[in-house]
Amino acid sequence: MTISDRIAALLLRHLRKLSALVLLIVLGLGAGIPALTFSADNTSFFGKQNQETRDLEDLGEFYTGSSGFLIMVKPPEGEMFSLNTLEALKEMTADVWQAPFALRVDSPANFNHSRSEGEDIIVEPLLDEYAEVTPEVAERFQEVVSTSPEMRNRLVAADLQAYGISLNTVLSDDFEARRDELLAFLDQMEADWAERYPGFEIRMTGDVLGGLTLALAAKQDILTLVPMAFVLVIALLLFFLRVPLAVGGAALVVLLSTIGTFGFTGFLGIELTAGTAISPMAVMVLTAASCIHLILSWFRELDRSDRATALHHAISENLAPVLVTTVTTAIGFLALNFAEAPPLQDMGNIVAFGLMIGMIANFTLLPLALRASRARGGDRLPLREGMMRVLADLAVRYRRGWITGFLALILVAGLGIGRIGYDDSLVRYFDDRFEFRQDSDEIQQHLTGLDNLQFSFTAPEGGSVFDPDFLRDIDRFTTWIETQDNVVGVSSLTQVIKRLNMSMNGDAPAFDRIADSREANAQLMMFYELSLPVGLDLNSTIDVDRQRTRVVVLMRAEHSEDVRGLAKVAEAWMARNTPDTQARAAGISYAFSTVSERNNSQMLVGLVLVLVLVSLIMMATLRNARMGVISLAPNVLPAIFAFGLWGISFGDVNLGSTVVTTMTFGIVVDDTVHFLMHYLDGRKRGRSTVDALQETFRVVGSAIIVTSICLAIGFLVMATSGFAINQHLGALTAIVIGFALLADLLFLPALLLSFDRTKAK
Known part of the structure; x- marks a missing residue:
């Protein structure tokens, strides 16, 4: 008797007690749900230690408003x-x-x-x-x-x-x-x-209003998309499985994992943002996929064994694959802690915890429902063994064509990836269903640009903002940047001083310039400020110590690259033309414009770690280094194909897209693990490569197809969010899962036929 058999027997012996314990744990976690809060902080997507965040804090410290x-x-x-x-x-x-x-x-x-x-x-x-x-x-x-x-x-x-x-x-x-x-x-x-x-x-x-809309988007996604995903997943399970009691058990598992996830979030005091609100939906969809493997395995065995034996076999057969896939998926989400955006870190931790709750419920509550069911076997399922045999024949017969086709797709994907750019904007994160987006678009079209760059200039040591040379440098910068593309206006201290100097000299145009002494400039500003009513001082432009002054550049930008590009050009211009008077670009628009690039570079570390850990787990699980290496191809290529297609079709990605590769690597391993474990089991029993593949398609082919469809549709629901980060994350993940299904059913068999030491008959 194997370890899996012993654990399955133990679970079945104490199934009611274990199920009651799981229910108590979930209900205890559910007590944290009332503590859930929604964040309306539009800076929550920035890491607290990055330069853009520190510059934003400095602006808030030195200038009012x-x-x-x-x-x-x-x-x-x-x-x-x-x-x-x-x-x-x-x-x-x-x-x-x-x-x-x-x-x-x-x-x-x-x-x-x-x-x-x-x-x-x-x-x-x-x-x-x-x-x-x-x-x-x-x-x-x-x-x-x-x-x-x-x-x-x-x-x-x-x-x-x-x-x-x-x-x-x-x-x-x-x-x-x-x-x-x-x-x-x-x-x-x-x-x-x-x-x-x-x-x-x-x-x-x-x-x-932007921050409030973030909280509104989070609430809408929880109240609409989470229930929608639940209903769709259960409807798909009913269609593919045709056994109401089994589907009811899966629904209970999914519901409890969702409750546990929400409660865990509340207990930890994690504020829900538009970027974390969909975490329970991811748990829901991924947990449903694990349930499908157990139910279909039980179905198949009912045709050959009595109910008790079928249930024992289903648990024993799926214990190791589901454990491995849950762990690898959790690793993929935990790797989001390498992201610089705190909401993405929170999402990774939330989903990883929820997956563990779902796995435990999957092996306790679901078997309880299956034991009570009176289903008669898999002959009523829409995906029958005959279909799987046809699919296996196609995979085997055209193996060279599949390898050639996938290699060609890599080249095409490379072209698409080369077209990808980063576009992040608080306004463009929301679609037209939000009033904030509607009003912002109208204001941008008819009044002013809503993106801006801010430059805080510090006077030379021992000087002040009224030093003529310092002001002339700023005036030169102001005059230059006003002429740049996408700039619609510039607010600068020098504009006020030049206007005052001209008024002081009879409005003569010749005096539309900076005064020649620090004292004269200071007197002009003192006279001006004494004339201002309460509430209209210049502290939004000059700091209290008169050591710093801020230039604000308003932009009508259609893309984050416009903001990033102008920031780089402006800093380079200052280095060449005003070397004694320089400032870094800052502001909320600039922080958003850089967040994806910065996050993507951080996620590369996480991706490498996930690749190493998952590969080691695969090799240890399969007990075959060669198979561990082969398994990488169908797990890495789907993300490459997805981003290539996205680059060709849409071009731009945002913050949500930067975590898809790392996150989905653990997800797509699911089907690969089930496929290879059954394939190697057949090989150990002396089957040839072709026979082992055909048997694998018969045993797990339908489960792989059903789980992939459920996962893809579940994440496509996420893509209907009004929040662009969730749209990109959901759509790209669904595309990755679609390509992963093709890779597991067509490319992986071709690789096995080409590189397994036993040749096909």
């Missing part, structure tokens, strides 16, 4: 500068100032414009809050906003068809309560505006 909103106000056509529109803009600006926790509000209405009047300099808002808008005021307003580089593509559209109102808030303490109070106010304000200003189009975006 953290949680921002941008409201687009688009008046009716032809009414942009009418008196009624300007009165409305003034009232809207005042309304936004009433928002809870408002720190700063910028609008064309309160834009402080400097001009000379005789020997005096006047610094005042374009629209006086307490004065009526007259035709003369409207004319001056139109003249300024039409020519101001500080407002263009930021607070007023380049085509003069829309205004922008920017709101900065402070939500650091008791963030969630403050955020909810603020959003309730803004929702009510927007509803009031719809009544008071008919014909005006109002759109809103911002980092708080």
Whole structure:
């Protein structure tokens, strides 16, 4: 009697007690579900130690304004500068100032414009809050906003068809309560505006709304995709297995593994994000695949043995393969800890734990259901042995063709992989079903770019931001970067100083430059700041110590490469042209634009580790080094083919795509393990290569096909998410599984026929 036989006998002897224990454990884990929380932090995808994250923290430390909103106000056509529109803009600006926790509000209405009047300099808002808008005021307003580089593509559209109102808030303490109070106010304000200003189009975006949409996407995926995947998987099991009680047992196993996974997440205090919310769905689909192997094995044996013997045989036959595949799959997910994005690390740990719960339930609760079933064998199954014999004949007869075809696919895939680029953007992560994406697209199209690069310049030691040479370097950089592709606006301290210097000298264009001394520049800024109302200081541009100043570059980027490319070009330009005045590119857009590349390089370490560990496990399990090496091909090639097809069809990948190769390597090993273990068992019994292959197709062929279909459809459900990371992860995984099925059924037999020492008859 083998070890598997002994364990199977032990399990069957204590099946009820063990099943009750598993139920208690899962129910205990389920107590953690009420502790689940959803993260609305749009920086949660960045590793805490990478340079981009540290630069973001520095920006928050040195400059005011953290949680921002941008409201687009688009008046009716032809009414942009009418008196009624300007009165409305003034009232809207005042309304936004009433928002809870408002720190700063910028609008064309309160834009402080400097001009000379005789020997005096006047610094005042374009629209006086307490004065009526007259035709003369409207004319001056139109003249300024039409020519101001500080407002263009930021607070007023380049085509003069829309205004922008920017709101900065402070939500650091008791963030969630403050955020909810603020959003309730803004929702009510927007509803009031719809009544008071008919014909005006109002759109809103911002980092708080982006973070909230992340949490919303996570909740939607849990409430819709997880149940949808469960129903589809059970429907597929009913179709392929045709035994309600067996399928009910599998459904219970899947349900309990999902509950255990959610509870485990809650107990660990892991916040669910849009990137981790689908973890229980992955557990569900993978656990269902393990159940299929056990049920089909039991089915086959019912045709030859009594029920007790069939159940014992099914457990004994699948114990080692299911254990190995569960461990290798868990290793693939645990390797996500090499990812730099914390949600991907969390997903790997969550799924690995859930798989273990599913495996334990698979060998306790499912056998209990099978023992109660009165099924009569596999003759009612849609995938019958005759079909498997035909498939085996095709694999054997055309083995050279399959090898040639797969080698050709490698070349084609290489071309597709060469076309792949990385595209990550908080806005583009969401599809059009989300209001945040709809509003952001409209604002980007009609008002300004929503991507930005930020450069924080530090004055030379012993100097200040008002040193003329330092400011001239920044002004040269500002002038240069304004001309670059995709740049729609630049906000810089030098713009304010040059305008003030010109106003100080009678608005003469010759003085549109930096003043010649530190003292003169400092006096200009002091005069300007003393003229500003409360809440409109320059701390968003200059730090309190006057040692740093920030240049913000607004971009209308269609791809992350636009952001990354400009950052590299800008840093190279500074190194050549302003070597004494340099700064690194930073900001949320830049952090997102680099996250996939950085994560992909980190995942290479994880992939190597997974390849080594899984290969060693395969060699130890199969007790055959040659077979362990052969098994690598059908497990590595599917990911290559999938990314090649993706590169040809779509081109771009995102953060979710970077973990697919590592994650799926453990998944696709499942069918390879079952195939090779049965094949080698046949070879040990003296069968020839061809006979062993035909027997393997008969025994496990249907299970491999059914599990692959269930896995692929389960992950395709994930691809219907409104969140792009889950879309890519689900779709690519489904494609990998599809190619893995072809590799196991066609390419692997061809390899065995070519490299096994026993030749075919």
